[in-house]
Amino acid sequence: MKRTVLAIDTATAAVTAAVVAHDSRARNHVLAQRITINGRAHAEMLTPNVVASIAGAGLTMGDLDAVVVGCGPGPFTGLRVGMASAAAYGHALGVPVYGVCTLDAIGVGSRGEVLVVTDARRREVYWARYRDGVRIEGPEVNAPADVPVGTAEAVAGSPDHAAWFDLPRIDVAYPTPVGLVAAVADWPAEPGPLVPLYLRRPDARTLAERGITVPR
Incomplete structure (x- = not known):
């Protein structure tokens, strides 16, 4: 089965959007991509990158068959942008959304x-x-x-x-569009819910967690 897939990831400093052609033999080909390296611009750059990728592939949103999104691990704000956008695209287009581990x-x-x-x-x-x-x-x-x-x-x-590890380095710094699509296992017709991989609590704490009592 051939699919035209929108692949996005915002779990790292790379704000990634791409259109990938996938077939049942697990062959993936990037039709167009837009990647911006800016860890503080996920919200600003993701939608323009998606729009540019779809236009670059010569397609419209209606040509998409599925969405794949990296679910982390990553910081709360970055993950929220990518995963919320993926869910919105899937809902609007009526296509499945597959979450994968960014690593x-x-x-x-x-x-x-x-x-x-x-x-x-x-x-x-x-x-x-x-x-x-x-x-x-x-x-x-x-x-x-x-x-x-x-x-x-x-x-x-x-x-x-x-560089902190005494090992030869492979020159893959960020999740690639092909890697995101290749990470989908078995392509179920009804993918499970998107679950963010935060791996630790957010920096913000409630007043109770900080030991502050609020008078009633």
Whole structure:
């Protein structure tokens, strides 16, 4: 079965939108893409990137058969932009929306055992390990010194954070459109709900969590 897929991800500094042609033999071809590297512009850049990608592919929104979105791990604000947009597109167009782990979109095409890391801020990384493109551990969030490298032979993901590991680096810094589509398992007719992978509590805390009592 052939599908025309809108692939988006906002879990990293890359605001990614692309139109990908997918067939039942798991062959994926990018028809058009727009990727902006700006970790503070998810809300501003995602919709223009989607519109530009669809126009670049010579298509309209009505030509889309499915939406694939990265569900993290990533920061709350970035994930909310991408996942809410994906859900809205799916609802408006009447097409299924598939959520995938953003780290899988980086590790899915790897060979051997590979560690994938992305920026979790607070001097921490989101990470997962892959063997021949299949996730075998993670996703988790840790300080780099606490990441169980195991028998990983290389590291992929954010260059600044991959540099913290004494491993050869694979030149895949962000989730790719082909990787996002390739990470969808079995393409069920009715995909499950979109579940964000925050992996830790948000920075904001309630008054009670901060030990502040509000007079009644």
